Amino acid sequence: MNIDCPLPVDTEETIRLGHGSGGELSQKLFRDYIHPYIKNPWLDRLHDSACLPFAGGRLAFTTDSFVVSPLFFPGGNIGELAVYGTVNDLAMSGARPMYLSCSLVLEEGLPLKTLARVMASMGRAAAQSGVQLVTGDTKVVERGKGDGLYINTAGVGVLEHERAIEPGAICAGDRILLSGDIGRHGMAVMASREGLAFDTPLQSDCAPLHGPVHDLLEAGIRVHCLRDLTRGGLATALVELARARGASFVLQESAVPICASVEGACELLGLDPFYVANEGRFVVFVAPEDEPAALDILHRHTVSAASRTIGQVTAVGRPDVVLTNVLGCERLLDLLPGEQLPRIC
């Protein structure tokens, strides 16, 4: 064996687009170049928000950046994404979202009308989510050094319960519920960016998720973990949780809803909808006894009206996600090495 052979990808010591995909390269970036320098108990929990002790209670704190292109796409825009994304990160820790910051990086040449449209969307999205945008910042970069507009938001929420809703709380036997069909956001943005026309127009699922989460907690449902599905899609979110908990999940492929237009677009381009981005979907890990009641609550909200059980936690100690397909065969889901790339033919 020639062990001196150069390995073409792994030896590169520069940032690549794949480092932002949410897949294996993103994990490696965090594991090797970020986490070692800022380790602490809150970050180590690997959750969407940090849950922090504060004045006898607990706060949830999170941040996210939004770099979508195009800025406006069917079903949403970067402003809505920036609000909903951070609201959802807070909701996924079981917090009630309260306050957001908004930091704008504007590219020279961006039409002010465009900025106004985005900010109007942010205002509406904040009102819909019950949060206030209370602080912010603007920076301008030279033409050619940005995609028109980047937004960073940070958010603070309050935890009104004592429960730990995090990967570490996942138990064997938990049911895994999914709030709706997958892949809409990623395919809508891709179709819009690349000018791909499909018979049935694709709309992003971009939406706030704090409502159904609030009702689940209010009803006393034993929610063990929540995770919104963003870049990397359903598969990436579940693999991350399985690894973080050290647990084995088994999913039924036929139970995962995919709308016909997303399915058709994915078939055409050779993409796996399990890895396509979402912005208004989440998974819930609940105690098995609470599954019917949790579904009943989720069904009352428009954003989670199509919720269903897609699988369960089979064991703790073996970090893998197994997908049982329509023919009864099992396969392992894994993180992708980088971005999903469409096939040639």
Add this chain to the structure above:
Amino acid sequence: MKFLHEYRQRQDIERAARVIAKITTRPWTIMEVCGGQTHAIVKYGLQQFLPSAITLVHGPGCPVCVTPLEIIDQAIAIASRSDVIFCSFGDMLRVPGSAHDLLTVKARGGDVRMVYSPLHALAIARQNPQRKVVFFAVGFETTGPANAMAAFLAREQGLRNFSLLVSQFLVPPAIAAISGATDSQVDGYLAAGHVCAVTGFESYNVLADNFKVPIVVTGFEPLDILQGILMVVRQLERGEYLVQNQYARAVARTGNQRAQDMLRQVFEVTSQTWRGVGEIPASGLRLRAPFSALDARQLFAGERSSPCDTSGCISGEIMQGRKKPIECPHFGQRCQPQHPLGAPMVSSEGPCAAYYRYRTRVITSDAINNQTNTSANNLANTSAHEY
């Protein structure tokens, strides 16, 4: 969804499998020519529905996998030039050349753009008259017509800054080369349905006659593949060697005449090197003389280099059905999607990528059958990724 779900029903798959088992009296080796079929076979675990007498082997039908290293190196060199916008289908971006890949060129500042169509590359050329726009025209008969259309339009529109780095392959000569090999084990073929949608399948009659092998034009859904196998086995058991069409919902005997006309108008048949396999006469396409001004291979002849394949990738063996991915000593070890040694681990049509992506938690029957093989033993001992 129409034409998908009705071909993925378990009861239909099992019914076809039962018929195959009933009529099979002796071992047969069947090659699925197309990488898309390989992915479907592995993804749906179709081998487990088949009798052990039926062995499926993978063919050379992944265009990314068979593109020679020399062309990939030239693509990387061209893409590295500051005066070039290099356009490619997504699949090609991660394929390792002698030193690195197109994504690395992009990360280092090269203007490498992923496109979904050669006509998109043409539009980029129109929008950037001061830059040289090169499209990586890779593929089989399926991509050829669209690539030909791009060349045709570029010439008609007088675009002087557009060119194509052509790496086009033809499937029938590859089948002839595999069948003609003295050690060929292949008893019958599942021909690639989408290739035949362009070319038709009359040209396959000569192959079936010459090599005494049944060839069944086959689609890509699980039931398509089982039906294709059934049609091949039925012929083998009867001692027949005909060309049949399982994929009649998409493929006509004479194919798509307009696409063929466009291909003939722009391209001519030439000898072609297949990565890992070698040169196969009359198995490729090159631009005809009126289009030679669009030939990036000539325009950037100075960017050619001496390819150096020290990766250890056994793509040639795998693409000719002589070995399965898990028989490669590097599979799942040194060679993974994160650090592929060769194109078959990269491409969404590559057999190694299929085996890796659709691996199961238990050791597959393939691995059990090859337990004397180092790779299989390594795989069985791999805790994080058990097969």
